[in-house]
Amino acid sequence: MDRAILVTGASGFVGSRTVEALVRVGCEVVCVDLVPEPNTGVLACDLCDAGRLWSVGASRDFAAIVHCGAISGPSLYRDEPDRVAWTNIASTINLLEFARKRSVPRFVFASSASVYGPTRVDLPVSEECALHPSSIYAASKVAGEALVEAYCRQYGISGVSLRIAAVYGPGRRTACVIRDMILAGLREEPFSLPCGRDQRYHYVHVDDVAAALSAAVHAPSLGAVAYTVAADQGIVSRALADLVREIVPGPPIAVAGTEDPLSDRQGPYELDAAARDLGWRPAIDLASGIRSYAEWLTSENLKIPLQINSVA
Template sequence: MTSLIVGANGLIGRRLCERLSRNSVGVIATTRRMTDLLAHPQVRWKTVDLAAFDGWAKLLDGVKTLYHLAWSTIPASADPDPARDILENVVGTVRMLEAARHVPGLRIVFASSGGSVYGAPENLPVSEAHPTRPVSAYGISKLMVEHYLDKYRAMYGVDGVALRISNCYGARQQSQKGLGAVTLFARAGLRRDPLKLFGAGDVVRDYVHVDDVVDAMIAAGARRHVTGPINIGSGVGHSLREVITRLEAALGHPLEVQQAPPRIFDVAASVLDVTRAYERLGWTPTISLDLGIERLLAELRSELETECGSRSSSIATIPSIFTVRKAILGH
C-alpha cells in the first residue's frame, strides 16, 4: 500500500511521513525544494510544484491514499495577490483532481482551514453546519477546493474528504512564514528573543498539536467513503495572552512582548466543534495545551542543541528518521 503526501515538507507533512513510514506504509512525498528532507527507506521524495505540475497520472500510479497538504500561501500573503493564490493552489489542485478521477479506489484527504473558511463565528464552538463566510483570500481558496472535492465526488465518484484544521502547532513549524503563534512564542521564549503580539492579545484560537492532527489525517485516510467537511481541533479556545502566560509558567521566566497593530483578517475568536470527527472518524483530541507546550519545548530544546552543535542542520533528529540537505530525485 502506497500513500502520496503532496506538500510533505511542512509541519504536518513531515510528521505524517514519520508516522506512515513507521507503520511500514510506502510513502511518496513531494516538495517544491529538495532541502532538509526526512530520509527513510520507506519514503521516496519527488519535486512537485502544485502550480505547474502536469505529471499527476504517473505520480498517482499505485497510490491508494493521497494526502493533499500543499499550499503556497498563508492568510497574510494571499490577500495582497489573490489571483496568484487561486492560480497556484486552486487551479493546481483541480489539475490533480482531473488525474485522480481516473484512479479507482483512491482516497483523498485535503487539509482545509477551520480557522479561515467560517469567517466571524455566529456562535462557539463552530460546527460544520455553520455558514462559511471567509474574510481572507486564503479562506476563500481553501473553500473553493472543498467545493471542487464535492463536485468530483458527485460527478466522478472521487473519494475525498476535507479536514478543517484549526491552529496547528509543533516543532519544525516554519517560523519565517509567521505561522503558529504557540511555536513562534515558544521559540522566542527559549532564545529570550522578543515576540510580536498583534493587537491586545485577546484573540481566541483553537490550538491543536500536530500529533493530534496527524492521528486525524491517518484516520481519515483509512476510512473510505467517509465524507466531510470535518473539523479537526482541540475544541477548546485560548487567547494569545493565555498562551503567553502558560509558556511563561513552563519556561520559568517572563516573555518580552512587542505590541503590533491588529491584523484585518483576524477574527476575534475561533473554536471548533469536533463532534463530527468522533462520529465519522473515531477521532478525538488527546493533547491539552499544557501537554502540547511541554512536548513542544522539549523538541525545540533538542532543535536548538542541534543548531548549536552543527551549523549545517537546524532540525532535530528523531529515532530512525534523520535529515539530509539534498535527496536524490525519486529516492
C-alpha cells in the same frame, strides 16, 4: 492497504509529519513536493503542472491521495492574491482529475479552519456553519472543498476535507506565536504581541494533524464532507501568554487589545464529528504540546539551557 498513498507537500511541516504517521502504520508512501528536501526520496513536482503530476504517478496505483501541498496560510503572499488562488485551486483540480482518471478510492484535502471566517464568539462553530472566508487564502480553501465535494457527488470519489486550526510544533518554519513566546522565555528576552489580547485562537499540534489525516485515509466510510481538526475550543491570547510563562519562565508577555487583522473572531469549535466518523480526537493538549515544543527547541534546535516547568 496494498497500494501506495500519494502525499503532496511532503517536505512541508504538515506533509512530512503525515508521511511519518502513515509509514508508522505500515503504508507505502509516494512523496512529492515543489521543492523536495535533499536525500529524502521526495519527488519534485509542481502540482499546477498536470503533465508533471501524471509523469510522477504514471507507474503506480494509489489507494489514497493526501493533499497537503499548497500556499499554507493567510499571511503568505498577501499582495499576490492571484498567486494564492491559482496555486491552491489549480493544484487541487489537477489532483482530483488524477484521482478520477486513475480511480483512486480516497482523496483527503488539507483545508483550513479559516474557511469559517468571522463567527459569533458566543456560539459554537460546527461543520454545518455557513462559510464566509475573509482572505483569498481562505477563499481558495473553500473552493478546494467545493471541488472535492463536487467530484465526490459527480464521479463517486470518496473524498473529505479537514478544516485544520493553527498548527504548531517542532519543524514549523513560518510565523508561530507559540514558538516566539517560548523562545523569548528561553532567552530571557521581553516579548509583546501588538494585538489580540481577548481574541480566541484555535491551535493544534502537528502530530495530531498528521494523525487526523491518517485517520481520514483509513476510515472505512465518511459521514460528512468536512471535519474540524483542533486541540480544543480555543484560548484567548492573554491566557496563552500566561500558560506559556507557567511552562517556560521568562519576562512577562505583553499582549495589546487591538483587533488582530489577520485572524477572524470565532466561537469555540465543535469537535465531535471527527471523533464519531474518523475515530480521531486530539491526543496532545495545549500545555503538553507547549512543554514538548519547548523541550525540542531547547535540546534539538537551539541548544538553549533547559528551564521548563510542569503544569498540572
